[in-house]
Amino acid sequence: MYVVYYLKVRKVKFKYLSILILSSALTQVYAQKRDLKPRIVVLTDIAPNDIEPDDMESTVRLLVHADQFEIEALIATTGWSNTGGDERIDLIHNALNAYGKDVSNLMKRSNQKKFSNDESVQKVGYWPSVAYLRSRTLTGSSKMGMKFIGNSNDSDGSNLIIKLADEKDERPIWITVWGGANTFAQAIWRVQQDRTPEELKAFLHKFRIFTITDQDRPWSKGDTIAYTESSHQWIRKFDKDLMFLWDECTWKHQNDTGMSMRSIFKTTATSALCTRNINGGWRAIPRLLCMLCLMVYLILTLQPRLVGAAILPIA
16 A cells, blocks of 8 residues: 555656656746746745845846846745735845846847837847846735635736736746745736636646745744635646646754754855855855855755756745
């Protein structure tokens, strides 16, 4: 009996791994037709550094790789650092302020001389303008939980997600969920209400979702709040037509490893290392990125079992 169960589990894991590899390959095929970037949408419960710095770190990391991804939307949402009503879109704009100071240096990497008049479709190597990124910075759902998904919950973020799916573009849209996915759930609900089942299926086929745990329910010590309160569970019901990847364990292990090494990050040697490596290419972007890179290096060195394929920047 246990052997059968083990084989079934292995079969399921292999199935999803195969789907992921195939999807990644297809994304590259679509992009290589015209050397286009992969499309991404970020849902983030970004917060001040003294509350939860990870999403700001990930935003910085994303912006210094903005020549590799077509950033379709940066959407401030609810999540474990914000259970509703305190969406910090201003912090995204703060990161964009730093990007604006550095982008002229970053553009030297690809010998880019100016910004395109039309930034709606971008090739790999193109650094987007701050104006473009600001135009794609929006607020999403401000109420946490499945009970709020419905007529009164549409937002600029959910409306843009629908608009992106309607564009005549073969490339799939990757949604990185650093907070709660309720903004995407609202977009699904709206399409479900307004369109036919076939049109809903076509909408779902456009997306690839990667979420960090389930943050459409409040954080609790011991993770005791029921998953049924969350819109994530409702989204999973569409799994026949939607790729929904849910990372529940790896990030927790990684966080615990990082916290156990906190004293290392306070040393003089570490400070000197950061100072030497912050060059003219990205001088104004917060030094947290350097600390983040060092932490990742230590994790991968001391915890080799965590090594895996990084598809998209995640918080």
